[in-house]
Amino acid sequence: MKMRMFSLLAAACGVGAGVLAACDDNGTSPHPGLDSGAPDGGGPDARVDSGSDAGADADTPGKCPPSLAASASFGPWDTSFTLPGLTGRDGWTPSVLDMARDVDGSLLVAGYFRWAGNLRTDGLARWRNGVWEPGRTNWNGLDQKFSGFSAVAVGPSGELALAAHGKSFGDPDEIWIDRGKGLEVVGRHMGRARRLVWIDGKLWVGGGVEFENGGPKGLAIWDGTVWSGAKGGDPDSYVFDIVPDAKGHVLVAGEFSVMGGVAAEFIADWDGTAWSGAYSLPKQESVARALTLARDGSGTLYAGGYFVLGEETRASASLAKWDGTKWELVGNGVAFTYANGVVSHILPRDGALYVTGCFDHVNGGEGSSERIASAGMAKWDGKQWTSLDDGTKPVLNGWQSLNGCGYEPNPAAVWEMPRHRLAVSGANLLVGGNIAGAGGVTSQSIVVHDGRTWKPAGAGGQGISGSIAAVASAPESCTVYGLASASHAGGAPLSSRLVRYEGGAWKPAGPPLPANTYCERIAVGKGDVVALACENRTGMERPGLVLVLKDGAWSPLVTEELPHIYDIGYAPDGSLWVAGGDATKAFLARSEGGKLVQQTGSSAFNGGVYRIAFAPHANDSGYDTLVGGYFTRIGAFPADRIARWNGSAWSALGEGAGGTVSAIAATKDAVYVSTYFEDQPNRKVLARWDGNAWTELATPANGIPAPSGQSVHHVASLLALSGGRLVAAGSLLPETGGRNAFYFDGTKFSALGGGVSATNVESLALGADAVYFAGSIAETGDGDTLRPSVGVARIPFAVKAP
Numbered sequence: 001m002k003m004r005m006f007s008l009l010a011a012a013c014g015v016g017a018g019v020l021a022a023c024d025d026n027g028t029s030p031h032p033g034l035d036s037g038a039p040d041g042g043g044p045d046a047r048v049d050s051g052s053d054a055g056a057d058a059d060t061p062g063k064c065p066p067s068l069a070a071s072a073s074f075g076p077w078d079t080s081f082t083l084p085g086l087t088g089r090d091g092w093t094p095s096v097l098d099m100a101r102d103v104d105g106s107l108l109v110a111g112y113f114r115w116a117g118n119l120r121t122d123g124l125a126r127w128r129n130g131v132w133e134p135g136r137t138n139w140n141g142l143d144q145k146f147s148g149f150s151a152v153a154v155g156p157s158g159e160l161a162l163a164a165h166g167k168s169f170g171d172p173d174e175i176w177i178d179r180g181k182g183l184e185v186v187g188r189h190m191g192r193a194r195r196l197v198w199i200d201g202k203l204w205v206g207g208g209v210e211f212e213n214g215g216p217k218g219l220a221i222w223d224g225t226v227w228s229g230a231k232g233g234d235p236d237s238y239v240f241d242i243v244p245d246a247k248g249h250v251l252v253a254g255e256f257s258v259m260g261g262v263a264a265e266f267i268a269d270w271d272g273t274a275w276s277g278a279y280s281l282p283k284q285e286s287v288a289r290a291l292t293l294a295r296d297g298s299g300t301l302y303a304g305g306y307f308v309l310g311e312e313t314r315a316s317a318s319l320a321k322w323d324g325t326k327w328e329l330v331g332n333g334v335a336f337t338y339a340n341g342v343v344s345h346i347l348p349r350d351g352a353l354y355v356t357g358c359f360d361h362v363n364g365g366e367g368s369s370e371r372i373a374s375a376g377m378a379k380w381d382g383k384q385w386t387s388l389d390d391g392t393k394p395v396l397n398g399w400q401s402l403n404g405c406g407y408e409p410n411p412a413a414v415w416e417m418p419r420h421r422l423a424v425s426g427a428n429l430l431v432g433g434n435i436a437g438a439g440g441v442t443s444q445s446i447v448v449h450d451g452r453t454w455k456p457a458g459a460g461g462q463g464i465s466g467s468i469a470a471v472a473s474a475p476e477s478c479t480v481y482g483l484a485s486a487s488h489a490g491g492a493p494l495s496s497r498l499v500r501y502e503g504g505a506w507k508p509a510g511p512p513l514p515a516n517t518y519c520e521r522i523a524v525g526k527g528d529v530v531a532l533a534c535e536n537r538t539g540m541e542r543p544g545l546v547l548v549l550k551d552g553a554w555s556p557l558v559t560e561e562l563p564h565i566y567d568i569g570y571a572p573d574g575s576l577w578v579a580g581g582d583a584t585k586a587f588l589a590r591s592e593g594g595k596l597v598q599q600t601g602s603s604a605f606n607g608g609v610y611r612i613a614f615a616p617h618a619n620d621s622g623y624d625t626l627v628g629g630y631f632t633r634i635g636a637f638p639a640d641r642i643a644r645w646n647g648s649a650w651s652a653l654g655e656g657a658g659g660t661v662s663a664i665a666a667t668k669d670a671v672y673v674s675t676y677f678e679d680q681p682n683r684k685v686l687a688r689w690d691g692n693a694w695t696e697l698a699t700p701a702n703g704i705p706a707p708s709g710q711s712v713h714h715v716a717s718l719l720a721l722s723g724g725r726l727v728a729a730g731s732l733l734p735e736t737g738g739r740n741a742f743y744f745d746g747t748k749f750s751a752l753g754g755g756v757s758a759t760n761v762e763s764l765a766l767g768a769d770a771v772y773f774a775g776s777i778a779e780t781g782d783g784d785t786l787r788p789s790v791g792v793a794r795i796p797f798a799v800k801a802p
Helices: 411-416
Strands: 006-007 014-017 019-022 093-099 107-112 124-127 131-134 149-154 160-162 173-178 184-188 193-199 202-211 217-222 227-229 239-244 252-255 267-270 288-293 299-304 319-322 327-329 335-337 342-349 352-358 379-380 385-387 419-425 428-433 446-449 454-456 464-473 479-491 497-502 505-509 516-522 530-536 544-550 553-555 565-570 576-580 587-592 596-597 609-617 622-630 643-644 650-652 659-664 671-675 687-690 694-696 714-720 726-731 741-744 749-751 756-766 770-780 792-796
Touching: 006 659, 093 193, 093 419, 093 659, 107 419, 107 428, 124 609, 149 202, 160 202, 173 202, 173 327, 184 217, 193 239, 202 252, 217 239, 252 299, 288 411, 319 659, 335 352, 342 428, 352 419, 352 428, 464 553, 464 694, 464 792, 479 516, 479 770, 497 587, 516 544, 530 576, 544 565, 544 576, 576 622, 587 609, 587 622, 622 659, 643 671, 659 726, 671 714, 671 726, 694 792, 726 756, 726 770, 741 756
Parallel strands: 093 149, 107 149, 149 193, 202 239, 239 288, 288 342, 342 419, 464 756, 565 609, 576 609, 659 714, 714 756
Antiparallel strands: 006 596, 014 019, 093 107, 093 428, 107 124, 124 131, 149 160, 160 173, 173 184, 184 202, 193 202, 202 217, 217 227, 239 252, 252 267, 252 288, 288 299, 299 319, 299 342, 319 327, 342 352, 352 379, 379 385, 419 428, 428 446, 446 454, 464 479, 464 770, 479 497, 497 505, 516 530, 530 544, 544 553, 565 576, 576 587, 587 596, 609 622, 622 643, 643 650, 659 671, 671 687, 687 694, 714 726, 726 741, 741 749, 756 770, 770 792
16 A cells, blocks of 8 residues: 655654654664554554544543443533633623722622622622622512623612613613612613713713614613703714713713704713803814713813824824813823724823723824833823833633724724723722733733732632633543633633643643644643644645644654644554645545554545544454545545545445534444534434444434524534443534533433533543533533533533442
């Protein structure tokens, strides 16, 4: 059989014992347990493949993990994977949108979030003496399934007002108030409210609001009975801030040019009788808006937002003060890259001005030699700037975010700004938004500055600031390794993308990856040797690269460029298998005698090879290799997206997978496969091959309801156990019940522990006493069992092996 070979590094041979070992004189490894170049055929130690989606028979005595009884069950989910701050559902980034001081001195924090640690808060939390409490315990029957609150206000006698954001697109928002007799709904509107303010017993509402039944727009006032708009006429655009003046006036800021029928550029003044544009900003040539107003202790009025005061200030602007007759730039303004920055909130405090928003420099824009780096949080003392966060240690999160900056043509982007609101609690400054932390400190949605340094807002657990992209377990030690796309784990900075779960925490397990290297698959072999499937992003071609942890450093397995690698896995005999490519370069290779040897001989796949699995022989004499992907033939041999390689020849599995393979797993008795949705009539959602025929398992009759809405079921990772049992993870979104993680007991599927809420679940691994799930995970469980689990999820066995 003709074989294509890729040479290893000069002085390297085989893989095992945690290193690339030097070859002896006859080309074999001098270290026990390393691949010695024996012919394909496997060995007597077949077990779960820890480096791919697949699983061999995980329950065979003497394998890792120890034997699991056929009646073994799971749960409950590990609840230690929380973060400081406020976390939330899967999908959009949890965010703090508003804060207000209650009459008892505590701080009410409103936004789109659900958890403070393991404490359920449902969009309204209370910060008291550095500890989180529920924002409210009695909701008077109002629907808490709203997606959070965009604004909160407390009146002088404790009157509470909340702007509840709709459950889904197209639903109206509501205004809830409590004047001492419990919460009630007093208004409904389309568009989001940004500011609520109690003024002389009346509730003022500003935002992109449009009240129902032809009610007010932009600005609305509730007098306890009815809603009214701005006297003289609604503003012609959004209102973003409302500030009562000590002289009995009310100032409003926004994107409008007309308020109450009077010309007013971005800022208008209500004197109790009429509106005026006395504080108007200069007319702008393009998009501009005022987002925040504030008076300091001396009465000086400040304005922030996105605007310029003159042609000479275009490089740095958006922060101004009123000098008695006109607006003037403060501290050379704020800048963002090559353009103006945006100020979302101003907070005067102790003689200084604190500002936050979307900017990366203060004190001048591009080209200024005196500008100061600042990641959206800074202090102006009247003479000079101090950056509160220079952005040198960015903190990541695993949620999706639009990351609006406030300068977009659509004014609704203001609600997507990463830094939204400032507040004072005791001696501390709090910054809220959809941030993941500041100053290298992880604290989701809200973070604390004590005057010297940043601190987390509340306690946190072992959550991931980012996500674990893939997990794999070592075949002998059962240690679970992860490939992290994260800045922190358990609040500690990560120095490496490779992490290991030990002692109840994720810890760095290797050095940083080489520059310009991106890795997305992980495999762990005998001796806890770790290999990663990567690509080299130095140039445009982005060739494939296999990195192996050797002597505390990452070393390439081969020096030649490889096609794109989709999967890697250690076989039962300790050899490393690598698969990938496309229709012109598809390949499957195995480490043999210090080389990567392509296993197809003179044949060729006509499509990429995406997944590898290993099927142990019934008598433990060896294993076969299973591959799945986009191919339909291997040379002249027809194979619809899946095939079996016995070391010398290919065989088909019936009519094939019916779609591009996304996951494979195997035991001695069966092969399991899932495919991507490509609208093929014979697509296998999750099917079993018993050696004679395919059986679709993912059916409503078997416990997998039809997918909700326009979604489709997709399995990204499989773990096969004996007795026909499976654990499946991916995008499994049934109309009812838990989602994304399912257990098949041989007869029926059920959402594992109530399921996993995640943007995606991409990988799973079987450890010594638990199953680990990796992806952009936010929560586990369902209903009363719902709990936060950020970046990773772990469910232990309820019944341990003897």
